[in-house]
Every structure is written in C-alpha cells, then in structure tokens.
Amino acid sequence: MPYVTTDDSTLIYYKEWGRGRPVVLLHGWPLCADSWDDQSLALANAGYRVIAYDRRGFGRSSQPWNGYDYDRLTDDLRAVLKHCQVSEGALIGFSMGGGEVARYMSKYNGAGITHAGLIASIVPYKLKTDDNPHGTEIKALEETTAAILKDRPKFFAEFFKKFYGVDTAEQPVSDELLQWSLNMTMQAGLKPTLACADSFFKTDFRPDLASFKVPTLIIHGTADQNVSIDASARPAAQGIRHSKLIEYEGSPHGLLATDKQRVIDHLLAFLKS
Numbered sequence: 001m002p003y004v005t006t007d008d009s010t011l012i013y014y015k016e017w018g019r020g021r022p023v024v025l026l027h028g029w030p031l032c033a034d035s036w037d038d039q040s041l042a043l044a045n046a047g048y049r050v051i052a053y054d055r056r057g058f059g060r061s062s063q064p065w066n067g068y069d070y071d072r073l074t075d076d077l078r079a080v081l082k083h084c085q086v087s088e089g090a091l092i093g094f095s096m097g098g099g100e101v102a103r104y105m106s107k108y109n110g111a112g113i114t115h116a117g118l119i120a121s122i123v124p125y126k127l128k129t130d131d132n133p134h135g136t137e138i139k140a141l142e143e144t145t146a147a148i149l150k151d152r153p154k155f156f157a158e159f160f161k162k163f164y165g166v167d168t169a170e171q172p173v174s175d176e177l178l179q180w181s182l183n184m185t186m187q188a189g190l191k192p193t194l195a196c197a198d199s200f201f202k203t204d205f206r207p208d209l210a211s212f213k214v215p216t217l218i219i220h221g222t223a224d225q226n227v228s229i230d231a232s233a234r235p236a237a238q239g240i241r242h243s244k245l246i247e248y249e250g251s252p253h254g255l256l257a258t259d260k261q262r263v264i265d266h267l268l269a270f271l272k273s
Contacts, residue, residue, distance in 0.1 A: 001013055001060060002014055002015065002016065003061075004053070004076075004079050004080050004083040004084075005079075006056075006075065006076055006079045007075070007079070008064070008066075008067060008072075010056050010061070010062045010064050010067065010076070011061060011062040012053055012054065012055075012056060012061045012062075012076055012079065012080060013033075013053060013054045013059060013060035013061045014033070014051055014052065014053035014054070014080055014084070015033060015040075015051070015052055015053070016049065016050070016051050016084065017040055017041070017043075017044040017049075017050045018043065018044025018045070018047070018048055018049050018050050019047075019049050020047040020048045020049050021047075021048055021049065021088060021089065021090070021271075022048070022049045022050075022051060022084070022086045022087075022088075022089035022090070023043055023048045023049070023050050023051070023089065023090045023092065023267075023271065024051045024052070024077075024080070024081065024084075024086060024089060024090065024091050024092070025039065025040065025050065025051070025052040025092050025093075025094075025097075026052075026053075026055075026077070026091070026092065026093040026094065026096075026097030026098075026100050026101065027052070027054070027055065027058070027094060027095075027096075027097055028094040028095025028096045028097055028120070029095060029096040029193075029196050029197060029200060030058070030156065030184075030185040030188055030193050030196075030197075031058070031181065031184045031185060032054045032055075032058050032059030032060070032184045032187060032188075033052035033053055033054050033059060034059070034184060035094070035181070035184060035256055035257075036052045036094070036256065038256065038257075038260045038264070039256060039260070039263060039264055039267060040052055042264045042268070043264075043267065043268070043271075046268055048271065051080065051084050051086070053080050055073065055076070055096075055097075055192075055196070056068070056072075056073070056076055056192065057188055057189050057191070057192020057193070057195070057196065058187065058188040058189075058192060058196075059184065059187050059188070060187070063188075063189035063191070063192055065191060068192055068195035068196050068198075068199055069199055069203075070099050070100065070103045070199055070203050071103065071107065073099075073100055073103075073199075074100050074103040074104050074107055074108070077100050077104055078104070078108055078111075081111075081112055086112050087112045088112070088114050089112055089113055089114065089115075090113065090114065090115035090116070090117065090271055091104065091113045091115070091116050091117070092116070092117035092118075092119065092217075092267070093117065093118055093119070093121055093123075094119045094120055094121070094255075094256060095119075095120050095121060095122060095200075095226075095227065095253065096122055096196060096200040097121070098118040098119070098121025098122055098123040099121075099122055099123060099199075099200055099203060099205060101116055101117070101118060101121075101123070102118075102123045102124070102205040102208040102209070102211075102212075103205070103208055105208060105211040105212050105213070106207070106208040106211035109211070110211065110212070110213060110214060113214060114214055114215075115214055115215050115216075115217070115270065115271060116212060116214050116215070116216040116217070117216065117217040117218075117219075117267065117270065118216065118217070118218045118219070118233070118236060119218075119219045119220075119255060119256070119263065120219070120220055120221065120224060120226075120227060120253050120254075120255050121218070121220070121227070121232055121233070121236065122200045122205075122227050122232060123205045123208075123209075123232060123236050124204070124205040124206040124208070124209055124232070124235055124236050124239060125203075125204045125205060125206055125231065125235075126200060126201050126202075126227065126231060126232070127201055127202055127204075128231075132231065134228055134230035134231040134235075135228070135231045136201070136228070136231070138201075141197065141198065141201045141202075144197060145194055145197065145198075148190075148193065148194060148197075149194075152186070152190065152193075153182065153186065156181075156182055156185050156186075157178070157182055160178050160181045160182065160254075161178070162225050162226065162252070162253075163181070163226060163252065163253050163254045164177070164178070164181075164252055164253075164254040164257060164258055165221075165223060165225070165251070165252030165253075165254070165258060166178070168223060168250075168252070169252060169258060170250075171258075173254070173257050173258060177257055181254075181257075206235075206239065209236065209239035209240050210239070212240040212241065212242070212243070213241075213242075214242065215242050215243075215244075215270070215273070216240050216242060216243040216244070217243075217244055217246070217266065217267070217270040218233050218236055218237050218240070218243055218244065218245045218246070219233075219245075219246045219247075219248065219255065219263065219266060220232060220233030220234075220245070220246075220247060220248065220255075221247075221248045221250070221251030221252050221253065221255055221258075221259070222247050222248065222249050222250060222251065223250050223251055223252055224251070224252055224253045225252065225253065226252075226253040227253060229247065233245055233247070244270075246266060248262065
C-alpha cells in the first residue's frame with residue numbers, strides 16, 4: 001500500500017485515483033479516506049487526479065502517541081502534497097478536515113492550491129465562548145469523551161444515527177452504511193480518536209480565515225446536529241473572501257452519504273468554474 005513517511009516517522013496511507021488536475025480530500029472524524037469513495041470515483045471519472053489519505057491515527061495510517069494538534073496534522077498534509085507533487089490543485093475538507101484546509105492556508109500560504117472547499121466543516125470555531133455564542137458547550141466534549149471511554153462501539157453506533165439524521169431524514173441511510181461507518185471508525189486508535197476530538201472542538205480558526213486567497217466552496221446542511229451552521233459555514237462564508245456558501249435545507253452532517261450526488265455535482269461545477 002502507498003504511504004508517505006512524515007518527519008516524525010509516522011506512516012500516512014493514501015490512495016490516488018485518476019489522472020488530471022489534483023483534488024486532495026480530507027476526511028472527517030472519526031472516519032477515514034474511504035468515506036470519500038463516492039466523490040473520489042466521480043471526480044476521477046470526470047478527469048481529475050484524486051488523492052485521499054487517512055489522517056494519522058485513523059484508518060491504515062500509523063497511530064503515534066503524539067501529533068494530533070492542527071499544526072502537526074497540517075504538517076502531515078504538507079508532506080502528502082509534497083510527496084504527491086501537487087500543484088495547481090484543489091483542497092477539500094469534510095467536517096474535521098476543514099481545519100487542516102484552514103490551517104494550511106495560513107501556515108503554508110496555500111502553496112500549490114487554487115481552489116478550497118469546506119463541507120460540513122468545523123471551521124471557524126466549534127467551542128461556545130462569549131464571543132462565539134453559537135458554538136457548542138464544552139460539556140458536550142466532556143460527555144462525549146466519557147461515553148467513548150465507557151463503551152466506544154456503543155457510543156459511535158448511536159452517534160452515526162445523528163450524524164446521518166436517521167430519525168429526521170426523509171430518506172435515511174441504510175443500516176449497512178451505518179455499519180460501514182462504524183467499521184471505519186473502529187480502525188482508529190482510542191488515543192487519536194480522543195485527541196482529535198479535543199483538537200477540532202477547541203481550535204479557533206477565525207484568525208486563519210483571512211489567509212484564504214483562492215475561490216472557496218462552502219457546503220453545509222441546515223439541520224446539522226453535529227456542527228451548527230450558525231457557528232461554522234455562515235461565519236466562515238462571511239470571513240473568507242471569494243467564498244460561495246451553499247446551504248442544503250434540512251440536511252444533516254453526513255452529507256457525503258446523505259446528499260452524495262448533490263455534493264458531487266456541486267464539486268464538479270466548482271472545479272470547472
């Protein structure tokens with residue numbers, strides 16, 4: 001299997017489909033690169049070179065003890081981009097993956113990137129504070145951590161019902177897709193799972209927004225129960241120049257599955273624009 005070795009000797013698994021202009025896809029928590037497969041196939045068939053990788057600690061990548069803050073995770077992204085010789089490419093992040101997109105724009109000045117995308121992203125700031133009133137209370141992170149430590153498979157089995165809006169969607173995803181999501185999740189290490197939750201919950205990306213200098217597509221569901229659109233996509237669109245926000249009315253967090261064809265169509269239209 002293809003791997004990139006980072007400067008701290010972590011092995012990052014990646015897959016590369018198709019030929020053409022590169023599109024790099026960053027997965028969400030607690031999944032892996034396979035969660036992008038429907039979009040990856042469509043983009044590759046449309047003439048793009050698609051690169052998707054497992055974040056450290058997840059999927060087929062190494063599970064080191066350290067390195068789950070966004071600066072280190074963004075260094076991993078940079079290592080993948082350099083290894084795959086990405087230039088004139090697009091960088092698209094889902095959920096937690098939006099954080100690496102934002103930090104890459106500020107830390108590496110968006111080197112080699114011509115288009116950016118944030119889908120159901122946690123950017124700019126998930127935590128509720130006095131100056132971020134639409135965020136999520138820290139108590140939610142504490143309860144999540146306790147539940148994962150008590151019974152991780154049980155917690156995530158319930159978690160994905162909300163993730164995909166099973167109880168509210170007009171056309172809920174299949175039981176098999178819920179099981180597949182759980183299977184991907186249980187590939188990750190316990191330490192990476194907890195550490196990454198802490199990172200995406202507490203990292204403030206508001207200072208990074210001004211570093212976006214490329215056309216940016218933002219997609220978010222208005223019924224997202226995991227990442228409030230009022231604390232994420234809407235303020236992100238206000239803070240990022242040259243951004244376009246598309247709201248999916250009534251859609252939940254797991255858009256790559258619940259709205260997969262719509263996401264594909266919007267990505268293709270954006271990349272061609």
